[in-house]
Amino acid sequence: MKASTPRRRLLWPILASLTVTCALASPAAGSSDRTTPRLSTAQRAAATQLAADQHLSAQEAQRRVLRQDRLTDVATALRTSLASRFGGAWIDQEHGGRLTVAVTRPAAAASVRQQAARAQAPDTTTVVVRRSWQQLNRMSDTLARRIAAANKSAPHGLQSAVVVQDNKLRLDLPRGKALTGAQRSVVRWAQHTFGDALTVSSYAHASKPFYCGGQYSCDPPLRSGLAIYGSNVRCTSAFMAYDSYGYYMMTAGHCAEDSSYWQVPTYSYGYQGVGSVADYTFGYYGDSAVVRIDDSDWWQPRGWVYPSTRITGWGYDYVGQYVCKQGSTTGYTCGQITETDATVSYPDRTLAGMTWSTACDAAGDSGSGVYDGSTAHGILSGGPDSGCGMIHEPVSRALSDRGVTLLAG
Structure with a gap:
């Protein structure tokens, strides 16, 4: 089985945004580049949200979403090659969705131009920072x-x-x-x-984790994503992972704290046992958990966000990037990353190293997979207690802390 790796190896408020479900129009056209694949369902959702947020045409929003991967690959490569000369990077939606790279020395701009040229992103710009x-x-x-x-x-x-x-x-x-x-x-x-x-x-607005206590108290349930039920808790499954001991579902750590054994609904409206929590963290160092699958033949392990999104790898978060989540309460929603390396105050908990975006979510969405196209970015943790906004645990840290490898499809 092929292990997933970060795209070209390398890191890592709140606006009221429209809730976008997976019931979208037929696939939109891609960019003028004939080698560019058509937009996936999640990418179409992201483009719809981007168009609404930035008052863009559908075509322009699709173009920006399609080239996000190239831009973040450039930023990730520069993070390593520039080392102490790298001051950060972001996608500037106010200026055509271009990549902006901060450098600590003017001479480093030449490396940025070279990387951008190879990625066919000639509008990439640099700023010098302290x-x-x-x-x-x-x-x-x-x-x-x-x-x-x-x-x-x-x-x-x-x-x-x-x-x-x-x-x-x-x-x-x-x-x-x-x-x-x-x-x-x-x-x-x-x-x-x-x-x-x-x-x-x-x-x-105060922040809070978004698991659903009482299982059935969330309305409406089961729009999208795979709901998992524990002892008086409903959350959502994010990505599949594995190690030498077996296969796992990833979800939020605060969900695992309230339940040890999980079930999923079946087509006959009954429930089937999935497995037990193997490991979790909910606190300063993150919010992630892995549930060991009892019967891998039943699951047919693959690199998908249940049930339809193919995941081929993972990447780091950049401000300005549009990401989506697929939750069992609110379905597909997408939004713009607004903050990285954030310290978040929950009731009785403080979490560091988290990411904020403008996507809408609700109770029961905790544990959802956060992704861009086929690239995993994080595990939904929570949001504000009023209005839209999403907090996610970066998947890079979740994989490392749980000691598992993302299952790529």
Whole structure:
């Protein structure tokens, strides 16, 4: 069985957006490049959302979605080749969906141009910044640890994210809520330590995990994706994975925390046992779980997001990129990645290294596979307690932490 690898190896708010289901029009035409494949169902959903968000024609939105993989491949390759000269990258939807690459030295722009030319992305641009992506991540990790400690005794949590477009960190305070003494100390420490590398802002809506307690309390259930039922819990299955011991379904760690054995609905409206939780994390280091499949003959293991999306590999997240999820409550929804390396405050939990996007989701969607075309990006964890927005665990970390390999179809 062929192991999945990241595309060309390498890393890794909230806008009210339209909910797009899988009941879409017939396949749209691709770009003028004859070798470009036609859009998949998920890509059509992403293009529909992109067109609505950016007020674009359907043709232009499809063109941008089709070339996302090429642009993110360039960014991922540059992350390694530029090393400390790499300041981050994002897809700039305000300027034609072009790739923008931040570099810490002007001379590095030549490498960016060469990579972009090979990927047929001549509109790629560069900006010179002070701080490398490595520095931003170290700063973010240091801040996240202090936030996590301060949030433990607080009714309303601090949050943060790397704002790659500004080459800064952003520290978010709960709007209209009083901070504890420990939280005020973190804010003062961050302002003193990071200086002009930090922006202090606020957020309006608290974040929460989106598993469905009570199994049947989510409305409407089973629109899309594979629902999995545990002890008084309903979530969604993300991707398939494997190791030397067998095959697994991936889902959210907070779902596994509330249930150890899982079932799936059958065509006869009964339920069939799937298996038990083999490993999970729900906390500072992420939100992922693997459920070992009892009967691999029943599942017929393959690299798919159940039931129809073929997954061939995994990739890292970039701001401006459009991703979709297939959940058992809200079906297909898509949105733009707005933040990476985010620290998120849940009730009684703080998670670091997460990704925010504008996709809509709801209770029961937790554990959904988040992907772009045939590329896996993450496992849905939660969202705000009001309006649209999606938080996902990057699949790169989930695979590494769970010690499994993504099953590529």
